[in-house]
Structure formats: C-alpha cells, structure tokens
Amino acid sequence: MDNVFLKYMRERVGKMDQTQFAVSEGPVITISREYGCPGKRIGEHLSHVLSDRLRREGADVKWRWLSKEILEESARELKLTPSLVKDLAEYKNRSFFENIALFFSEAYYPSDSKINNTIANFIHTAASEGNVVIVGRAAEAITKKFKKSFHVKLIAPLDWRAEEVCKNEGITLSEAKRECQEMDRRRAAFRAYFEKGVPDIQFYDAFFNCKEMCDDEIVEMMVVIAETRGFV
Template identity: 40%
Template structure:
C-alpha cells in the first residue's frame, strides 16, 4: 500500500478536476462506516477493474511518517485538541522532533488530498469531505440516525449507561465537527454531501449499492460530466 499510495503532495487549487475517483464517508457517532466502505471497495474493484482501498487509520500513520513522528504524537489533532502556548514551548525545547499544530494539520490535509487525487479510495472521516470538494470525480456520503438508535448501537460495544453514551456520542460528534470546520474555515453545510443516509432504516448493503448507483449517475466512475 505504501508504494501504491505514495503521495505527491499537490496544491489544492480550485478548478483541478483531473484526479480521483474518491469517495468520502462522514458519520454521526454510532453510525458504522467501515463495513459500508469495505462492501463498496469489493464492489467497486470488481466493477471498475481497479483495486480500491478503504483509508482511515492509514492517513494518521502516513501523516506521522511524513513528520517523522509516531501516530500517537499527532492523534490529538484528529480529536480537535489544541496545545497551549506553554505546551508548544516545552515541546519545542524538549524534542528535536517537535512539530507545530499548524504543520501537523497541513501535513494531514496534504496526505488526505494526496490520497484523494490518486483516486480509487474511500476515505472515512479525517476531513475528507472538505479536502476533496474540488475534485469533480468525488462522491460524498453522510451517515446519520436518531440518537436513541445510535445509543443502542454504541451500547453493544461499550458497557456504559445511556447517560454516559449520550455524553460520549456528543463529544465525538463535536470533535469531528470541529476538525471539519477547521479545514473548511467555517461550518460545513449539508450541501457538501451528495447523499445523506439514515443508518437506522437502511442496511449497510443497501447504502453501499445505492451509493455506487448514484456514483455512476453522477459520472464519478466513467466519463466526467459537468453537473449543472
């Protein structure tokens, strides 16, 4: 994978439509994206004759390698945490591998952009919907569901009370929103997404199949079309 997706970073200038195809999946906490992405990878690989890949933790690992750091050293950025001024000073003085928040975020953005422009990949979270908006051969999915249903899904994984699950879910959703807003330099509207699915009412297989059908209708998998 390292060789296949070796990233040549590019400037994210508007109007560059020559790369992709890429799919991004954003989701509310409790809506599972990985199974949908894996189903789509298998179906898209068979349909297009090109090997597709699902990317999530790989972006963190690749970004860390670019910065000569371990993934744990930059993971806080994905959690939308900021270093204090004193943290910055202490880190700069105590480590020759110190990197600023700004450089880390820029590297993450470049890595996501690099994968997106290489194409044939599905990016889960990581700001992908914002960072690949100007790629015409892109398709952006959002998964959402009622809070009570998402709570039930999370309680299958975590042995927490309903109140604790609500708090956890709210915190995760807020962190994801903050990261998107940072990359977008403002709130991300629903119009950034091509489709929004209710995970409560639709199976993972149905969402995957419907997404691929819509990708074909939009022209993501074939000849590029200009959407009027």
C-alpha cells in the same frame, strides 16, 4: 514590537494557509459520519463491491478504502509518537498551556496547522490517484472540487448511536451518549479548519440515516450513484 514567544505561539496554532489544491480528476468517494455510525464498515464494504463490479466487467482496477492509514502515513512523515497519534485519532486539541509545555520540552512536536496540512496533502494525493473511498478527516472539504467526486454523510438519532457505542465499547448508555456528543463536537471543530467558514452541509451530496437503512442498502445506493456518475 511583538513578543517573539507569542508570535511563535500564534504561528503554531494558525489557520490553514490559503494555498488552493489543484483540481484533480478522481474518482473519489468520501464518507463522513456522526459518531456511532459505521463509516469504516461501510467504506470497506463499498470498496469491495465497486472492485467486484469492475472485475466482472474485465477491468483490471481495484477500489481501495482509507481511514486509519491517513493518520499512520501522516504520523510517519511528522515523526509522531503513538500517544500523539492516538490524540489525533480522537480529534483532541491542545490548550494554550499544553503548547507552552511542548515549547519548553525537549521533544519535537509539529504545529496544529502543520499536522492538518500534512493530513490534507496525503488525502489529496490519495484522491488524485483515483478509485479510492476515504472515511473521515474532512476529506469531503479537501476533495470537494474534484471533477469525479461523491460526498456522503452518515447520520442517525443520538439515542440510536449511543446504543451502538454502548454495545461496541462496553460502556453505559449515558456514557455512550456523552461520548457521541463530545466526538461530534471534536470532529466539527476539525472540519472547520478546512471548511473555512462555509456551512458544513454544502460539502455533502447525500445523507443516509443508519437507523433506517442497513449497510447493504446504503452501499447499493452509493454504487448506483457511482455508476450514474461514471466512476465504475
């Protein structure tokens, strides 16, 4: 017979269940990015441009964009502390021994699978309401089957991204390069939970190189595709 504690630990770190989300309409646009690419900035800009287009056409509809709100709402539901939310924001995983420590502590902490599924439910609900740009958190995998969806990934050479991180965070170039590589690894591990073995590239409709294209160019291209697909 299995040790009860070991069985408990396996359940805490178990993979996402196989329950399929219902296919919804949308429209939803997701933006994934390599670390150092301006996903949040482009997501906010895109939502404003799409809203302005609709307003000029007389439509009383606004596009919104979500990024940190995904973690804030999920954390509120799970009753997580600010420090644990920070770990989520940085895609940090806990080791087996950290889980043991949490098991014996008095503080409640939900399993990885519960956290991930709560995030997925929030993203799916927001996308089902339509007219939303979602940045990060494997949204492309969670909403891939939506009837009206467009999935973008922002990429750039490592050296360029490291320079951006260096400027924004005030760290050395070598530190910035290591941070880019580490965050790319963490994000890939997070997405793998939802992608269930499907190659990452199959979830995206377009890639934009942030080194070669400015924000306005990327947003304009996305708006053209959104218009072509009938989102606006």
